Amino acid sequence: MSETALLVRDLIAGYEPGVPIVRGASINVHQGEIVVVLGPNGAGKSSFIKAIAGLVPVSGGTVLLDGRDITAAPAHTMVRLGLAFVPQTENVFPLMSVEDNLKVACGILKPREIPGRIAEMYATFPDLARHRRIAAGNLSGGQRQMLAVARALIVHPKVLVLDEPSAGLSPKFVSMVFEMLTEIRKGGVTILLVEQNAKAALAIGDRAYVLVEGKDRHEGVASELWNDPVVAELYLGQRPAHTKSGGAA
Numbered sequence: 354m355s356e357t358a359l360l361v362r363d364l365i366a367g368y369e370p371g372v373p374i375v376r377g378a379s380i381n382v383h384q385g386e387i388v389v390v391l392g393p394n395g396a397g398k399s400s401f402i403k404a405i406a407g408l409v410p411v412s413g414g415t416v417l418l419d420g421r422d423i424t425a426a427p428a429h430t431m432v433r434l435g436l437a438f439v440p441q442t443e444n445v446f447p448l449m450s451v452e453d454n455l456k457v458a459c460g461i462l463k464p465r466e467i468p469g470r471i472a473e474m475y476a477t478f479p480d481l482a483r484h485r486r487i488a489a490g491n492l493s494g495g496q497r498q499m500l501a502v503a504r505a506l507i508v509h510p511k512v513l514v515l516d517e518p519s520a521g522l523s524p525k526f527v528s529m530v531f532e533m534l535t536e537i538r539k540g541g542v543t544i545l546l547v548e549q550n551a552k553a554a555l556a557i558g559d560r561a562y563v564l565v566e567g568k569d570r571h572e573g574v575a576s577e578l579w580n581d582p583v584v585a586e587l588y589l590g591q592r593p594a595h596t597k598s599g600g601a602a
């Protein structure tokens with residue numbers, strides 16, 4: 354359980370030369386873990402995981418996947434390297450059917466593997482099977498996230514990286530998404546997750562990091578971080594005393 358799946362050291366990244374948004378952030382994610390990245394708005398959480406996934410230019414630091422240096426590898430090569438990224442928005446093709454969305458996500462699979470793999474996704478996500486002919490744009494928010502995750506999983510990634518999969522969902526779908534992530538982890542996939550929904554994310558996570566101004570400022574066991582007063586007040590802007598157990602924060 355202690356083998357490192359993803360190791361990020363002193364990552365520096367940004368959209369324009371000389372303007373770093375990610376400023377020396379380090380995390381490690383062990384095999385089979387769910388690790389959560391929290392932090393205030395604009396802290397650079399999305400930029401951080403996009404930089405890991407090759408979507409934001411990196412100017413320093415390293416990213417190792419299973420010990421292999423994948424720093425700044427082009428985004429389209431990441432899937433082959435074993436890292437799948439689910440962006441917060443625009444993560445499905447809205448005019449295409451559910452089934453076609455899955456098919457076009459199979460790029461690196463051998464053609465003969467594709468039907469079986471789609472069937473496996475339908476077995477894992479029966480809701481998608483029921484809606485296979487429906488355009489993705491007509492799915493509910495929760496089903497759309499399910500499709501986005503299935504599209505990422507279909508090529509057997511080692512590490513699944515997600516940006517706010519619960520954003521904009523009603524509480525029912527929020528729980529559905531977090532249950533789905535727990536199931537995916539049971540299947541052996543390592544998960545790195547950025548979330549605003551700190552309470553729900555910490556409830557399913559093993560460990561978490563708090564990112565502030567592009568740097569990891571705090572790290573801990575997920576269940577303990579929720580009760581950490583420094584984290585709650587300074588970084589998350591929430592007080593644990595407000596919340597009851599279960600559900601969304």
Ligand SMILES: Nc1ncnc2c1ncn2[C@@H]1O[C@H](COP(=O)(O)OP(=O)(O)OP(=O)(O)O)[C@@H](O)[C@H]1O
Nearest residue numbers: 368369374392393394395396397398399400401549
């Ligand atoms: N495409 C972009 N081009 C230039 N600057 C960007 C771009 N995307 C984000 N930024 C800037 O990077 C900084 C960090 O943004 P980022 O979206 O990474 O933060 P975040 O922690 O994910 O915030 P949120 O909680 O709102 O999702 C912000 O100052 C933002 O304006």
Ligand SMILES: [Mg+2]
Nearest residue numbers: 398399400516
């Ligand atoms: Mg973000």
